[in-house]
Amino acid sequence: MGDRIVEGRMTAAHEGGVVVFLIGMRVNSFAAVSSWWPVAKAMGPMLAELRRDPDSGLLGCKTLRGGMREFYIVQYWESEEKLLAYASAPDRHHRPAWAAFNRRLREGRGKVGFWHETYVVPAGRHESIYMNMPAYGLAEATGVVPVGRRGDRAADRLRAS
Structure with a gap:
């Protein structure tokens, strides 16, 4: 959907369960390029591979930056099983x-940090609202619908799934 503004109050069209996977890295030493650059560039081929395979389970993702040192990706997955299978x-x-990263992490002695978090969200336990925004987050990954279709209040949307 790109940067096209969707006017009004919208919500994500997705009504089933979803897995939210956050993965990131922290550059602890900018001078140690050989420690963090390979970690940073390893994600591109993985995301390209997942995008080429509609059965992979990846619904969508967004790359974000936190301050000067931190980079992370929010990923939305169809299921825990598909995430773990990949x-x-x-x-x-x-x-x-992952094997190369673990070797590099040991050799780098703290020059780059890594983290990930996985949240398995059952159907009916997520809601969203986007006002005068391009499709974003879960809505970008799964589609956008007017809020009224899933309930005008957050509590209604949480029960609508």
């Missing part, structure tokens, strides 16, 4: 990237 698949980009 992470452990021997023929996909993640496994070799």
Whole structure:
């Protein structure tokens, strides 16, 4: 949907469960480019691989920056099973990237930090609102609908799924 403003009060069209996966890195030493640059560039091929495969389970993602040192990606997944299947698949980009990252982390002695968090959100336990915004977040990943279709209040939308 790009940057096209969707006027009015909207919500994400998604009504089922969703997995929210946050993954990020922190540059602890900008001078240690050999420690953090390979970590930063490893994510691109993984996301490209997932986007090419509509059955992968990745609904959408957004790359964000937190301050000068932190970079992270918010990912929306169809299910916990599909996320874990991708992470452990021997023929996909993640496994070799993870192994290389672990080696680099040990060798770098704290020059780059890494984190991830996974939230499994059952159907009916998420809601969203976007006012005069381009499609964003879960709505960008799954579609946008007028708020009234899922309930005018947050409490209504939480029960609507």
